[in-house]
Amino acid sequence: MTREEAEDSRDDMLIDGCEPQQRLDNAVPDGFDPNYLKVYYGKLFPHADIFKWMSYGNDGKHPGCDQSYFGRREFSFTLDNDIYLRFQSFNSASELENSIKEKCPFKIDIGPVYTVDPAKRHAYAQAGENVFTPVERELVFDIDITDYDDIRYCCSGADVCLDCWPLMTIAIKVIDTALRDDFGFNHILWVYSGRRGVHCWVCDGKARRLNNEQRAAIADYFRLYKGNENSNKKVSLVGPALHPFLVRSYIDVLKDFFEEKLLRSQNLFSNEERYEKILEMIPDESITSELRGKWQENRRSSISKEDINVVRWEQVKHLLQSGKQKAQGLRRCVEEIVFSFTYPRLDMEVSRHMNHLLKAPFCVHPKTGRVCVPIDPNHCEEFDPTSVPTLSKLLGELNMMGGLRAEGDNEWDRSSIGKSVSYFRSSFLQPLLKSCKEEIESSYGAKVQQSKNSMSW
Amino acid sequence: MEIFPSQGKAFAADDVVPALPLYGSAPPLEVRLEDFELFAIDRLRVLKGISDGLSRGKKPDEMEDLVVNLWKANMRHPQASEVLNKDIISHFVLRLVYCRTEELRKWFLSMETTLFRYRFRRETSEVQRALMAEFDIPYKAVSIAEYESVKEKLSQVARSMGQSLSSADAIFYKVPFEEVPELVASRRVFIQKGYAYVAMNQIVSLVVTQFRSNISRALVLTNRKWTSTIGEQEKDRLMPIVEALSVSYLGPDYSQPTEFEEISLKDIDQVAKSSFPLCMRHLFDKLREDHHLKHGGRMQLGLFLKGVGLNLDDALSFWKAEFSRKVGAERFDKEYAYGIRHNYGKEGKRTDYTPYSCQKIISSTPGVGDHHGCPYRHFSEENLRAALGKMGVGNRALEDVIDKVRNRHYQLACTLTFEAVHGSSCDAGINHPNQYFSDSQKILNSKVKQLS
Numbered sequence: 045m046t047r048e049e050a051e052d053s054r055d056d057m058l059i060d061g062c063e064p065q066q067r068l069d070n071a072v073p074d075g076f077d078p079n080y081l082k083v084y085y086g087k088l089f090p091h092a093d094i095f096k097w098m099s100y101g102n103d104g105k106h107p108g109c110d111q112s113y114f115g116r117r118e119f120s121f122t123l124d125n126d127i128y129l130r131f132q133s134f135n136s137a138s139e140l141e142n143s144i145k146e147k148c149p150f151k152i153d154i155g156p157v158y159t160v161d162p163a164k165r166h167a168y169a170q171a172g173e174n175v176f177t178p179v180e181r182e183l184v185f186d187i188d189i190t191d192y193d194d195i196r197y198c199c200s201g202a203d204v205c206l207d208c209w210p211l212m213t214i215a216i217k218v219i220d221t222a223l224r225d226d227f228g229f230n231h232i233l234w235v236y237s238g239r240r241g242v243h244c245w246v247c248d249g250k251a252r253r254l255n256n257e258q259r260a261a262i263a264d265y266f267r268l269y270k271g272n273e274n275s276n277k278k279v280s281l282v283g284p285a286l287h288p289f290l291v292r293s294y295i296d297v298l299k300d301f302f303e304e305k306l307l308r309s310q311n312l313f314s315n316e317e318r319y320e321k322i323l324e325m326i327p328d329e330s331i332t333s334e335l336r337g338k339w340q341e342n343r344r345s346s347i348s349k350e351d352i353n354v355v356r357w358e359q360v361k362h363l364l365q366s367g368k369q370k371a372q373g374l375r376r377c378v379e380e381i382v383f384s385f386t387y388p389r390l391d392m393e394v395s396r397h398m399n400h401l402l403k404a405p406f407c408v409h410p411k412t413g414r415v416c417v418p419i420d421p422n423h424c425e426e427f428d429p430t431s432v433p434t435l436s437k438l439l440g441e442l443n444m445m446g447g448l449r450a451e452g453d454n455e456w457d458r459s460s461i462g463k464s465v466s467y468f469r470s471s472f473l474q475p476l477l478k479s480c481k482e483e484i485e486s487s488y489g490a491k492v493q494q495s496k497n498s499m500s501w
Numbered sequence: 502m503e504i505f506p507s508q509g510k511a512f513a514a515d516d517v518v519p520a521l522p523l524y525g526s527a528p529p530l531e532v533r534l535e536d537f538e539l540f541a542i543d544r545l546r547v548l549k550g551i552s553d554g555l556s557r558g559k560k561p562d563e564m565e566d567l568v569v570n571l572w573k574a575n576m577r578h579p580q581a582s583e584v585l586n587k588d589i590i591s592h593f594v595l596r597l598v599y600c601r602t603e604e605l606r607k608w609f610l611s612m613e614t615t616l617f618r619y620r621f622r623r624e625t626s627e628v629q630r631a632l633m634a635e636f637d638i639p640y641k642a643v644s645i646a647e648y649e650s651v652k653e654k655l656s657q658v659a660r661s662m663g664q665s666l667s668s669a670d671a672i673f674y675k676v677p678f679e680e681v682p683e684l685v686a687s688r689r690v691f692i693q694k695g696y697a698y699v700a701m702n703q704i705v706s707l708v709v710t711q712f713r714s715n716i717s718r719a720l721v722l723t724n725r726k727w728t729s730t731i732g733e734q735e736k737d738r739l740m741p742i743v744e745a746l747s748v749s750y751l752g753p754d755y756s757q758p759t760e761f762e763e764i765s766l767k768d769i770d771q772v773a774k775s776s777f778p779l780c781m782r783h784l785f786d787k788l789r790e791d792h793h794l795k796h797g798g799r800m801q802l803g804l805f806l807k808g809v810g811l812n813l814d815d816a817l818s819f820w821k822a823e824f825s826r827k828v829g830a831e832r833f834d835k836e837y838a839y840g841i842r843h844n845y846g847k848e849g850k851r852t853d854y855t856p857y858s859c860q861k862i863i864s865s866t867p868g869v870g871d872h873h874g875c876p877y878r879h880f881s882e883e884n885l886r887a888a889l890g891k892m893g894v895g896n897r898a899l900e901d902v903i904d905k906v907r908n909r910h911y912q913l914a915c916t917l918t919f920e921a922v923h924g925s926s927c928d929a930g931i932n933h934p935n936q937y938f939s940d941s942q943k944i945l946n947s948k949v950k951q952l953s
């Protein structure tokens with residue numbers, strides 16, 4: 045089968061929603077192809093870094109290292125023909141690398157660290173019951189743009205564009221700040237999911253050891269949408285003040301984003317259907333009918349130069365915040381509207397349980413061909429999902445480098461994935477491993493001290 | 502062994518909630534056999550009342566009143582000196598009863614913890630501090646200087662709960678946030694760099710966490726002892742009482758479809774229409790309509806269907822038929838089939854999961870995109886009316902149902918719906934969606950028999 049045929053027969057795998065690639069001389073046809081993937085895993089995928097990360101310092105020489113640690117981690121592979129292999133485990137960096145290269149998984153998921161090697165769980169199960177349970181797992185979050193479909197008008201479903209992507213950007217800002225300032229976590233990795241959202245990995249030792257109840261508590265701390273599909277109100281803010289976390293999110297991020305970006309980019313007030321959605325959130329009929337009256341008339345009368353969305357939003361705010369409304373429980377309404385349209389929507393289930401699997405960074409999304417690259421939360425507004433390196437672009441670059449390559453040379457230094465790998469190393473992995481080392485040393489020290497004490501009894 | 506008493510005398514005057522024991526170890530008391538049973542039944546009434554209160558979604562203040570009243574009504578003893586003994590003995594008897602399966606332990610733990618929580622809340626702050634000391638809770642109050650530095654935030658939190666921060670209750674404990682998950686979950690504390698500032702009146706949460714983990718551990722131990730020794734020794738004396746107590750109040754758990762033959766795929770639309778409670782009917786219809794349900798919905802409906810008698814193979818093809826229309830058969834096999842086999846105990850931990858009870862469904866928190874939960878609780882009135890209309894509930898009955906819902910009697914509302922739809926009464930009330938189903942089938946089958 046020629047390459048063209050191969051592509052035709054798997055047109056479901058073609059890039060969707062991705063801008064056309066420039067055709068270079070050495071260009072590789074767009075899209076996703078298992079053969080490209082093989083090359084990617086062979087030359088570009090940072091196997092060693094993933095191993096170092098998942099070892100959390102336990103691959104070192106220090107006597108406090110737990111040599112079994114990495115081998116108790118579950119990986120799962122989704123292969124070409126949709127074969128799904130769960131409970132894979134590896135005892136060394138080379139085992140991991142060889143297996144990935146050999147199986148060439150379309151997707152690699154990372155699960156928890158268990159009490160025992162997950163690949164041998166049945167053997168243990170026969171020996172006695174219940175020895176096989178998860179003991180450690182990063183605290184993870186999954187935010188998916190499809191959960192915003194009721195408030196974005198530019199795209200729906202799996203599509204994203206530069207008008208709706210900023211919703212993800214502010215979600216990163218809100219959650220990242222809270223994870224650091226409120227919960228005191230330091231080692232946080234944000235990753236583009238390859239298509240329509242972002243994943244977050246919180247890797248501090250403290251985070252990895254949280255139990256399910258504590259995970260659920262953090263997820264709930266972030267939860268604002270009390271409404272479900274069958275009730276009217278999605279966000280309801282009660283009480284005379286907001287929690288400091290919400291205040292900070294509102295003032296530092298959400299309000300400005302709503303007023304300066306979203307209003308216009310999504311044209312929130314541009315037609316009746318859209319503004320009715322906002323009027324629905326205002327529980328006072330005299331106000332909604334006054335506004336509705338103005339806007340229906342306004343359509344017929346002259347068009348002012350100012351943006352219609354901005355003008356109408358100012359009107360809403362003016363009416364809701366005027367002195368006489370303050371007492372009537374409507375003061376929260378402006379905030380409620382802003383929160384409804386901008387506040388991060390997390391997939392709670394993913395964060396709640398230790399044993400939820402999450403796609404590994406640097407995988408390639410089989411539909412878009414995009415690499416799941418890390419996102420720097422300090423510069424997340426610069427991240428553009430449509431210009432993420434794709435498999436075909438990377439392969440094109442490799443072909444260009446072609447003969448110039450010296451053996452042992454790191455390919456990614458010169459390819460467009462290089463920036464992502466070096467960000468991963470310098471901003472995430474190095475500080476993480478440093479603190480892991482300290483933790484291992486100090487807990488080993490404490491243990492030695494303890495055994496000394498007990499000997500002197 | 503000793504009894505964990507209580508700084509009793511100081512507040513003996515308050516005869517509603519007397520000393521609060523921590524149930525550290527079994528009492529060395531002589532217990533008359535009939536007391537053994539009677540005390541236990543009285544305590545069960547309290548726990549059962551708490552369970553009902555929770556499933557009505559009562560708010561904390563209402564729960565507190567409820568607990569105090571239940572306690573007053575059931576846990577008195579003619580001799581004042583015996584009140585504490587009754588409390589302790591009844592707790593330990595029920596431990597024997599409820600230690601024996603995971604499901605029973607979970608229920609008991611959650612009810613006892615709730616009971617403890619509200620009793621603790623009623624204590625004076627001296628008693629509370631004494632109990633904290635007894636629990637060995639190591640945290641110190643924050644210094645004045647530190648308090649001043651975060652005062653602004655603490656007062657924001659207080660106001661967000663409709664309270665104000667008076668200098669009188671300016672005692673705060675600084676605690677790793679992991680220790681107070683429920684306060685974190687509801688944003689009732691200020692959290693900074695990993696530490697939660699817990700107000701004196703929230704200390705209950707810390708103590709409750711401790712209480713829960715003590716009792717939880719104790720239940721597992723009791724179970725071990727029961728299976729290894731006590732059960733055998735007490736085969737004739739205690740065993741029958743324990744057995745009787747455990748079935749009299751809990752009812753079947755519907756994890757095994759016993760009463761009816763399996764239902765088959767071709768009948769499923771038919772029985773969904775005639776015999777599913779609204780919560781399941783809604784999920785079922787949504788699934789047919791959207792060809793998709795989110796995790797919570799898949800669990801709630803999937804386990805229910807298992808309880809109803811849909812076998813694993815049928816369940817797989819049922820879900821696959823719908824999901825593959827939305828995500829394709831491959832993705833179904835890859836991402837969703839596992840979860841279904843998991844429900845049937847064929848993957849993962851291989852435990853058989855039990856269908857959710859009303860209480861569990863009512864206290865769930867469906868979010869964006871979710872359709873699970875109990876419609877009586879989670880629908881807006883407008884949507885509920887429409888759904889009931891679709892079920893064929895007539896006007897008059899509909900108003901009665903809505904009335905119950907407004908008073909937060911969700912299960913009663915469901916019972917009325919059952920009665921309206923089936924045209925016959927349901928005296929036991931609805932406690933479990935699978936009970937709704939089996940009661941409905943009983944009625945329909947007997948009607949069929951009458952006809953033939």
Ligand code: SF4
Pocket residue numbers: 778779780781858859862863874875876877911912915931932933934937
């Ligand atoms: S009361 Fe129970 S059975 Fe009835 S709808 Fe609610 S959860 Fe379902």
Ligand SMILES: [Zn+2]
Pocket residue numbers: 196198199203204205206207208209
């Ligand atoms: Zn868009």
